Amino acid sequence: MTHAPATSTGDWSPQQLQAFGTDALERICRHFAALDDVPVTTSANAADIFDGIDGEMPANATEFGDILDDTWNTVVPHLTQWNHPRFHAYFSNSSSGPAILAEMTAAALNVNVMLWKSAPSAAAVENTVTRWLAELLDYPAGDALLVDGASLGTFYALAAARHKAQPDIRNSGTSGQRPGRIYTSDQAHSSIDKAAIALGIGLDNVVRLPTSGTNTLDPAHLSAAIAKDIAAGYTPIAVVATVGTTTSGALDPVERIATVCREHGVWLHVDAAYGGFWRMAPTITRILPSLAAADSLVANPHKVLFTPMECGALFCRHTGALEAAFTLIPEYLRTDTTGGIDYMNYTLNLGRQFRALKLWWTLRAFGIRGIETRLEHSLTLAKQLRNLLAADPRWLLANDSPLPLLCLRISADTDADADAATRQVLEAVNSTHRTLLSHSELDGHYVIRVSIGNIHTTADHIEQLSAELTAAADAVVGPSRSLLSVTATQQEVPAS
Ligand SMILES: Cc1ncc(COP(=O)(O)O)c(C=O)c1O
Structure with a gap:
């Protein structure tokens, strides 16, 4: 279906909305179906991203298919993909099916x-x-x-x-x-x-x-x-x-x-x-x-x-x-x-x-029991990661929270060495664009933050993440390094 002529007044007809909407939704579904292959971050630099998106103001109507193509070809690949199973930076969160459709409905009603x-x-x-x-x-x-x-x-x-x-x-x-x-x-x-x-x-x-x-x-x-x-x-x-x-x-x-x-x-x-x-x-x-x-x-x-x-x-x-x-x-x-x-x-x-609609739909579509189960799943995944890393004395767990958030640090002789190694491991993991972790400072020490909570994250993703962390640690401090020092607030990652 082509776009309405530029001279016409009024909105798209319901038939156009349906046709274009189907197209838009199909691309979203394709994105979710291929999510595992989507990089979490872009490797393009800022100038290239600006150049790829900047353009003349559209004096005349653009075909909606072209707008969708531009969005999925030049915008989406250069996003940081928050709604991704390997996004563990800041706080890992989710936009779920019912909430996505509720957002669309709320926009349609424009309340x-x-x-x-x-x-x-x-x-x-x-x-x-x-x-x-x-x-x-x-x-x-x-x-x-x-x-x-x-x-x-x-x-x-x-x-x-x-x-x-x-x-x-x-x-x-x-x-x-x-x-x-x-x-x-x-x-x-x-x-x-x-x-x-x-x-x-x-x-x-x-x-x-x-x-x-x-x-x-x-x-x-x-x-x-x-x-x-x-x-x-x-x-x-x-x-x-x-x-x-x-x-x-x-x-x-x-x-x-x-x-x-x-x-x-x-x-x-x-x-x-x-x-x-x-x-x-x-x-x-x-x-x-x-x-x-x-x-x-x-x-x-x-x-x-x-x-x-x-x-x-x-x-x-x-x-x-x-x-x-x-x-x-x-x-x-x-x-x-x-x-x-x-x-x-x-x-x-x-x-x-009308923010309440997305919550109304999500709470009802999953049910409170369904949400509890999904939250428990994230807690289990966090435990899984703790257990996987507990087998490796190079890793220290710097926080002690029941929430699915791990603050990790590489063990070293001195705090300065540990800071440097931890920073390098984070950079090595993030540089692959497969996974995104973030950092912070805890008690004066540099830590890698791993947040688990995206609705798409599975046990396989956590195993892959553990393998990526291990490979990065191998590259930065060598494979056979043993635990050398543990400060008062740090402990070897305990199994849970
Ligand atoms: C403890 C805490 N409070 C407040 C905020 C701010 O939240 P928002 O981004 O919704 O304003 C954050 C964000 O991560 C947070 O971690």
Whole structure:
């Protein structure tokens, strides 16, 4: 089918949409069918990628088949393939079948979930889905909504916390106010610092307490820091605890931190962007900290629940606290909301996507049992990798998390040698473009991060990954190297 003539008005006809849609979907399916042969990263350089894509503005209509060809021939090969079984960098996540089709449907309906009146049943779906999510997280009823990700979710939560601690700032600004402070650990995500910048709290007022080898926030140090600041005239605004830190998947002791927060009357926000929904995996539910004591909480379906970007969930047990910080209704947005929800009042966003649909479809299509099973599968794969590497004394495991995230390090005589060797191994693995791993620094040491969680990853992929890591270690430190030194925070990769 050819494209409608350039002079015609209106959209594609339903017949065109069907024909082009079938073509587009077929290419997506072909991509998934051949995924194992698709490199995870591109070897092209930036200039070549820009050159391959840049072009004249299309004054006239382009055949849709050509647009698809260009997309699959010049764009897709130079992507980093996040939805790939051998993508283990950052946090390995997934876009699954039901969610892909839901995204398409939401785009077709182009719903704006800002006011009850602008999207009644979409708001109802969001209400239901976020209630389910709260239940899955064992988090009490309150306000709940979907946001683009955890960074903005944390920003909104801290805005609500700040409004509670310093309500005058909403009208009068920060001038003349005591400086507010946020407390967290040196392992917490940079989104907390960004929120402090945006809220006018300032980076100097983000107190990042050292974790000194444990990677977790120490409640006693926290209490002392808050008490000292109160005596010095600061206003504590919030403590941010993390469940699943970015570098190593560490778990802050949320309940003990909550006790400290209660003693000092400080808001507790929990960043469970990564760790939150792993509590759905039955074998680790009980060893993960309860999230129930948090005043506010973020957890990312787009990291764990097989839902594509962008999808974060924000919860606040204090009904109305987010609205107190953000509600502002100009005349043109005044409507009768009786019995409904105006989601625009909870955050900075006015226009909002129908994000809930992709979660509604995914949770129903797989079922909660199906999601639990898939999460357990990733935990099993992480164990498999730990066991495979445990047989090789060149590898050290630098973290100790029940989540499927391994921080690996090559053993060497000195820390400097270990850093250099670990970095070289990472570069060697990534240079093949077959696999993507990322790195971080843990307790001052360079580590390779291996995150497992993509819905397409199988035991075979993990065996291949182990073989690639072994081959890279052979190339960098030689095949017969034995364990030479283990620092206090490092252990030989233990079998599990
Ligand atoms: C612990 C933690 N918090 C927050 C974020 C930010 O999440 P988002 O990209 O959804 O804003 C991340 C991202 O990886 C994270 O690991």
